[in-house]
Amino acid sequence: MKFLLVCLVLCAPLAVAAEPPAAGVSGIVVSDGWIRQVPPVSRNSAGYLVVENRGAADDMLLGASVEGVRVTELHEMVRKGDTLMMQRRPAIAVPAGGQVALAPGGLHLMLIDLQRPLQAGEKRAAVLRFRDAGEREVVLEVRAPREGR
Amino acid sequence: MPDPAPPRRHTLRNVLLTLLAVLGVSLAMWASVPPAPVASDGPPPPPANSLPVVAGLGGEFRLPATTGQDLALSSLRGKVVLLNFGFTQCPDVCPTTLTRLGKVLRELADDGVDMRRVQPLFVTFDPERDSLPHLREYVAYFHPSLIGLRGDQDQTAALARQYKVIYLKQDTGSAGGYVFQHSDFVYVIDGWGRVRLLVGGKDPDVALFEAVKRLLREDPA
Numbered sequence: 368m369k370f371l372l373v374c375l376v377l378c379a380p381l382a383v384a385a386e387p388p389a390a391g392v393s394g395i396v397v398s399d400g401w402i403r404q405v406p407p408v409s410r411n412s413a414g415y416l417v418v419e420n421r422g423a424a425d426d427m428l429l430g431a432s433v434e435g436v437r438v439t440e441l442h443e444m445v446r447k448g449d450t451l452m453m454q455r456r457p458a459i460a461v462p463a464g465g466q467v468a469l470a471p472g473g474l475h476l477m478l479i480d481l482q483r484p485l486q487a488g489e490k491r492a493a494v495l496r497f498r499d500a501g502e503r504e505v506v507l508e509v510r511a512p513r514e515g516r
Numbered sequence: 517m518p519d520p521a522p523p524r525r526h527t528l529r530n531v532l533l534t535l536l537a538v539l540g541v542s543l544a545m546w547a548s549v550p551p552a553p554v555a556s557d558g559p560p561p562p563p564a565n566s567l568p569v570v571a572g573l574g575g576e577f578r579l580p581a582t583t584g585q586d587l588a589l590s591s592l593r594g595k596v597v598l599l600n601f602g603f604t605q606c607p608d609v610c611p612t613t614l615t616r617l618g619k620v621l622r623e624l625a626d627d628g629v630d631m632r633r634v635q636p637l638f639v640t641f642d643p644e645r646d647s648l649p650h651l652r653e654y655v656a657y658f659h660p661s662l663i664g665l666r667g668d669q670d671q672t673a674a675l676a677r678q679y680k681v682i683y684l685k686q687d688t689g690s691a692g693g694y695v696f697q698h699s700d701f702v703y704v705i706d707g708w709g710r711v712r713l714l715v716g717g718k719d720p721d722v723a724l725f726e727a728v729k730r731l732l733r734e735d736p737a
Contacts, residue, residue: 406657452697479692
């Protein structure tokens with residue numbers, strides 16, 4: 368377990384530096400991962416990333432865990448008329464040959480109970496769990512949203 | 517067949533009399549005209565080419581604020597107020613709205629706007645979890661001039677009704693506890709306390725920027 372964590376932390380910068388991101392055997396490629404910088408008093412935040420499926424078979428994102436965050440869930444912000452509603456998603460489909468963006472105003476990783484405040488520019492290791500591709504290690508950079516988004 | 521023309525002198529006299537009468541009536545009307553609205557204590561109607569008053573919502577309120585005192589909308593007369601509602605555990609929408617509010621406020625300052633005449637407010641739906649000290653730290657992160665307001669459940673519900681803000685407590689089964697389904701408008705309120713524009717999440721930032729500038733222009737301090 369410790370070895371895995373050390374690996375995760377060591378590999379983290381590599382994952383960010385990798386450009387373009389390399390596809391695994393399954394064809395799942397994760398890019399542009401970041402965490403919304405929030406006020407230090409905030410206990411929650413949101414994580415965003417793009418999942419691309421270069422493979423020939425559909426896959427599903429089933430869950431995630433993020434370093435320094437007690438619980439991470441898959442959520443979606445849904446607009447209904449003038450209101451916005453949060454929905455918890457059991458899974459997010461990533462169709463073969465397609466991509467899914469977790470982005471402000473829509474799908475996101477809901478980060479619940481930040482165990483320490485998020486620092487701008489900080490990199491947090493995360494593990495994404497896919498139905499077929501299995502676990503995928505990624506790095507999420509803490510930053511303020513671009514263009515106010 | 518034309519009628520025989522009346523003597524010329526009579527016609528001229530009639531015309532003059534009529535003119536005099538019209539002038540007299542006009543003078544009398546002018547003298548009895550009430551003073552122009554600008555000079556009165558009531559709010560002047562918005563200029564024809566400006567943002568109309570949004571009918572059917574808004575109005576006075578008074579709530580405990582992160583300044584340590586109660587804050588009444590009427591105490592902000594002469595300022596453009598940017599009023600927004602949310603809750604601090606909101607992971608996506610509220611920080612997005614507040615980030616954009618902070619951005620627009622900085623742009624206005626850079627543009628030379630007197631920021632003492634602009635007051636952003638954030639009202640929490642969630643007095644249960646958002647204490648005033650917590651709210652104070654939260655709002656200050658987005659912009660130093662932001663004031664947080666926290667009423668009790670009844671005050672919050674009353675204010676939401678008054679401004680036609682929708683908020684519904686939702687239990688999504690999340691480990692983070694309940695959230696709110698809610699609308700995300702920024703209410704742009706003029707120096708007389710009247711709502712003049714609702715800026716939604718899908719409207720561009722410039723809509724907010726322009727509305728503030730326009731309202732400040734029409735109501736010079």
